[in-house]
Amino acid sequence: RWTYMGVTVDSTSFTVTPNSLRVVVQPSNAQYQAGQASKASVGGSVQVECLDGLNNRLTGTDSSVHDVSVVPLEGHGNVLNSNLLGSKSLSFTSGTRVFNDLGFQGESGSHFSLRWTYMLVSVDSNVFTVHPASITNDVYPTLIQYSSGSSRALLEHTIVTARNFNGDTLTGSDSTSTTDKVVAELIEASGTPSTLDGPLSMDLVAGVANFTDLAVIQDAGTTFTVRYTHMQSPVMSVSSPAFTVRPFRLQINNQPSIHQYQDASTVALLPTNLNVDLRDGNNNVLTHADSVVDHTVVVLNEYFGSLIGVLHGDKDITPVQGVSTFTDLSISEDAGTRFSQTFTFLTLTVETSEFTVRPNRINIMQQPTLEQYAARSTLLELAAYCSS
Secondary structure (H helix, E strand, O other), rough: OEOOEEEEEEOOOOOOOOOEEEEEEEEOEEOOOOEEOOEEEOOOEEEEEEEEEOEOOOOOOOOOOOOEEEEEEEOOEEEEEEEEEOOOEEEOOOOOEEEOOOEEEOOOOOEEEEEEOOOOEEOOOOEEEEEEEEEEEEEOEEEEEEOOOOOOOOEEEEEEEEEOOOEEOOOOOOOOOHHHOOOEEEEOOOOOOOEEEEOEEEEOOEEEEEEEEEEOOOOOOOEEEEEEEEOOOOOOOEEOOOOEOOOOEEEEEEOOOOEOOOOOOOOEEEOOEEEEEEEEOOOOOOOOOOOOOOOOEEEEEEOOOOOEEEEEEOEEEEEOOEHHHHHHOOOEEOEEEEEEEEEEEOOOOEEOOOEEOOOOOOOOOOOOOOOOOOOOOOOOOOOEEEEO
């Protein structure tokens, strides 16, 4: 407005644009919490200022026509405006503005930023992370087994889901960085990792990670779990329920054959290195099977009459590198042919070939002496005798 001697004139309206914007208080990492179960807050005091060319705050800026507005960005630059909650368009007061209720819904990841725009000037925040409240393993195995011709015991289809505090799937979660992937790890009953084969790292797509080709190799037993880990600081993890990995078959090495009671002994010793191998479908020994809870169990069989013989020694052996070795088995109180042993691991069984147990010697307990034909008999009855 110009004035000359009481006469004034106004120019047409024009715009004064700040040189830049500055994020004074950055958004923080967010996580879905109780109380705001479907919203992950990025902080209650995120602050933006408008600046001149010397980075001084323009304290006279009290916008009534132009608001400063904010949109969220993913790591690959996509705008996710519908997934940002809170007041997203506010006026400056003395050149500054606090956004105190911003938060995300339906999203998670480590690649987010916020972009503020005022007139023709914009500024991006630092990158921050939105954590799920939890991840869940929704589809999992209970029993798997090596199949014929295969060295892999397939877990088939397992699913891990990112969720908010209400348990809703975060359908906007689509991994764009390595830290957002869900990573699978096989854990034995002892708590130590074992060998898991297949793609062990999967992206979230619409909040869900699908593992379709995980398989156990070189191992067997019960109480295995798969631990799934997602993101960092804090690490999100979930373990599957325990499941069983069953070998394809058992194989006996060093079969028993003929065994005899030795002098001054009440037992007939069986082989001292009788081994039972756990094998996959390609006939490989499962060398990682070092179970702390699963045993190979042996019982004695007799193919005639009722079983009288007693099997002695350690009859429950845990496998070591896939092999259960029986070193002190013996039999007492019986002798004869057609004995066998049955070994069981989980629900699989294998039987030895038939073997013989010889006595140490035979004693005649009562010798015949003088016998006579009885009247009207053509048979001579000898005194009864027995052997032991």
